[in-house]
Amino acid sequence: MSQECVSLQDESVQEQLKLIQATVQKVSRELRASIYDISPYKRGESVFVEGLAAYLEKLGCLNGIQVHLFTEGDENGLDSYRCKSLNRIIREASSNAIRHGNCHTLTIRLNMSPAETVLEIEDDGCGYQENPDLSQDREPGLGIHNIQQIVHSYNGELEIAGTANRSTVLKCTLPGRHLHVVREEGVS
Incomplete structure (x- = not known):
């Protein structure tokens, strides 16, 4: 039993x-x-782009300027480091355009693809001249320096084209979404 x-x-x-x-x-x-x-991504929400649009709208209202944001591609493939980096670049460049360029209109174009991320920021301010007086060795300001460091950390390219008294165009090209090489401590 x-x-x-x-x-x-x-x-x-x-x-x-x-x-x-x-x-x-x-x-x-x-x-x-x-x-x-x-997950907001699973619901089809664009968290990064929507957050960026909200920030830029507030920036425009606070400074009395027009801000236009145009995006292409899918943000879902962007990792959090790339989103933070792009956000930081946009904030630095926008701040420079407003404070130093006295712009009235700011246009941001962001193209997100698997091959590369291209960010272009254009303003109608007083223009940017990297070294207007060739007799002086002039270091870039802190904002431009920060942008250079961020772009460099991705092995990317940075172009700044300015026309005196007219406009400035800043263009960043960051290769492939997963090629972040060095994480800068200053990127937040």
Whole structure:
């Protein structure tokens, strides 16, 4: 009789273990589904672009300028470092255009593709001249220096074209979405 009790207990324990396992699997599936539904990317929301648009709208209102944002491509492939870097570049360049360029209109174009990310920021301010007086060795300002460091960390290219008393165009090209080489501590 004792063997029958042990056998019954083993069967009961086995059934309980199977029930626990099935319950854990069900809860795990439900949790995954909930997380999937919570993700803004899974709901088709553009978190980075929407946040950027909100920032630029406030920037325009606070400074009495027109700001236009044009985006192409899918932000879902951008990692968090690239989003932070692009955000930092846009903030630095926008601040420079407003403070130093006295612009009235700021246009930001952002093209996100698997091959490269291209950011172009154009203003209608007083223009940018890298070294207007060739007799002076002039270092770039802190904002431009920060932008150069960020672009360099991706092995990217930075072009700044300015026409005196007319406009400035800053263009950053960052290769491939996953080629971030050096993480700068200043990128936040």
